[in-house]
Amino acid sequence: MKYLALSLLTATAAVASADDAQKAKLMETGKAAFMTCMACHGADGTGMNIPPDKKMAPSLAGSKIVTGEPAALALAILKGIQKDPANAQILGIMAPLELQLDDNKLAGVMTYVRNSFTNTASVVTPEDAKKFREQFKDIKAQVTRAQLDEAGKKKDK
Ligand code: HEC
Structure with a gap:
């Protein structure tokens, strides 16, 4: 019994460290791929303020699109976002990046912005x-x- 509990514990720990290793790898790939985003969203993800009251891009910190259903985030990155004329505070344009990012880089950059x-x-x-x-x-x-809102709705399982 004691032995069983111990081996279960070891198995769980092994799974956890495999997950941790995968995450660390994705974060590393993502940090490098984030170079593509930095020109507009800034190194710190806050979107680069342009005084007095404008920004290049919205902040990725606390963004619901970034931390919500990953489908919406993927859609924004793959296809870009149509410019909303009502939002004149934002000077940049979210361009489609599907050709710049392979699946590995896309996964990395998504994991990175979701955890930075x-x-x-x-x-x-x-x-x-x-x-x-x-x-x-x-x-x-x-x-x-x-x-994006539609893609971000949680699917009924
Ligand atoms: C050329 C500038 C530019 C680049 C490069 C860029 N973005 Fe954007 N991004 C924008 C702008 C501008 C918006 C706002 C679009 C709008 O609403 O008009 C935006 C919006 C977003 C949003 C929606 C945020 C929200 O909460 O509204 C996400 C998520 C996002 N970008 C992620 C990324 C990621 C990840 C990368 C890199 C892989 C990236 N962007 C590269 C300019 C850029």
């Missing part, structure tokens, strides 16, 4: 990234905020 700048959310694996790319393959234009 005070954000904490689940890991996104290259298998997930591949699935999102497939799911959205027929979308050929930058998406609207409404499309």
